Amino acid sequence: MPLIEVTMVEGRSAEQLRALIAGLTRxxxxxxDAPVESVRVVVREVPATHWAAGDVTIAERRAGTP
Structure with missing residues (x-):
């Protein structure tokens, strides 16, 4: 039973998330060669204020304030 875990910054539409799940399953x-019904996909969405690289959050980077 494959388990695929994805963590990404929140903000995608329900349609985008559904497409991601479908693509990963395929x-x-x-x-x-896993049976489709055995594939598990977990998507975790993280607020942009809770994800940082180089001591700059994604929210800060988007706002242009390092």
């Missing part, structure tokens, strides 16, 4: 089925 990729697992094709890559490892």
């Amino acid at each position: 990729a697992a089925v094709e890559a490892v």
Whole structure:
């Protein structure tokens, strides 16, 4: 049973998230010949204020304030 976990900054539409889940499921089925019903996908969305690189959050980077 493949388990695919994705963590990303929040802000995608329900349609985008659905497309991501569908694409990841198809990729697992094709890559490892997993039965589609056995593929699990977990999407975690993180606020932009809770994700940082180099001591700058994504929210700060988007606002242009390092």
